[in-house]
Amino acid sequence: MNGQKVRFSLFTGADPDYNQSKRSIAPHVMGDNREDRVMDVYYIGIDLGGTNVAAGLTDETGRLLGKFSRPTPRGAEAVADAIAQAAREACRAAGIAPEAARSVGVASPGSIDPAAGVVEHAFNLGLDHVSLAQLVEERLSLPALLENDANAAALGEFAAGAGKPFRSLVAVTLGTGVGSGAVLDGRLFTGFNYAGMEAGHMVTHRGGRECTCGRRGCWETYASATGLIRSTREAMQAHPESGLWRFAPTLETVDGKTAFDAAQAGDAAARGVVEAYTADLACGIINLIHLFQPEVLCVGGGVAKQGDYLLGPVRALADREEFTRDAARRTRICTAELGNDAGIIGAALLPLYR
Ligand SMILES: [Zn+2]
Secondary structure, three states: OHHHHHHHOOOOOOOOOOOOHHHHHOHHHHOOOHHHHHOOOEEEEEEEOOOEEEEEEEEOOOOEEEEEEEEOOOOHHHHHHHHHHHHHHHHHHHOOOHHHEEEEEEEEOOEEEOOOOEEEEEHHHOEEEEOHHHHHHHHHOOOEEEEEHHHHHHHHHHHHOOOOOOOOEEEEEEOOOEEEEEEEOOEEEOOOOOOOOOHHHOEOOOOOOEOOOOOEOEOHHHHOHHHHHHHHHHHHHHOOOOOHHHHOOOHHHOOOOHHHHHHHOOOHHHHHHHHHHHHHHHHHHHHHHHHHOOOEEEEEOHHHHHOHHHHHHHHHHHHHHOOOOOHHHOOEEEEOOOOOHHHHHHHHOHHHHO
């Protein structure tokens, strides 16, 4: 079985000889069940967020056939009800009965135990040791799986986005923090205790900015949108003459675009912010490449909308600092492709990549 092969093999990074057969991982595609080959197979994916519950129905390639989103209530029973309702509405939008789906996967924020189907803590949703998978199964009469939201987003990008032609991918999302996930040799990497991976909390600046996790100098305190906004505000306070103030008249109006907009307009202080931000982002990305040597590393989240203006310099730094000298065997650094759908699609396809 594929899982055993991965379990007992030594991980060495991307296999350049690998061809596009990775979709044969799905057991029902790989096996001899002829009925499965001709039947359409559907999966429900849920992205449980602090603001919205987003649901989607996909086929086995991760193609979204129907979607539905609604506000997230607070409390275990209400969240489970909202998930079931959003799932049914997504199926209705696709014109397919919910019973036709094989499973429902839920991507949840917070601390998750996927094996037990339990959300250990997601305090902003009012969830504390909740058997969410079981509550969802009771409501939809479908097998339910649970995964951390950043891991699900990485799986979505791997299966249907930036990682589609490849066998290994690392996904990084620049938001309030830095979300991260990895699919290595076709399997979602979670660590033995499912707490992996939290690249945002690797220290890139020892003794640096205080992080919500209790450490100092975590990558996300610099490379997240929050970190960028903080650096932008610091530059504005240090440079009252800066053109940054034209793009954000008050410190409260600074967002993840302010420094990029002012830098492109030629402001020196803004350029300093962007250069430091780019170098900090690249530092963590190169660390991840050194560790995993994935075929592709994709960057998502609001800040990634800067596209090549951001990733061009990151690639140049990576070219200089990577161990791999052969250009054809280097990790491809690109923007994520699925946006907010990555979590839904990854959650839906969880049973195929576990
Ligand atoms: Zn941290």
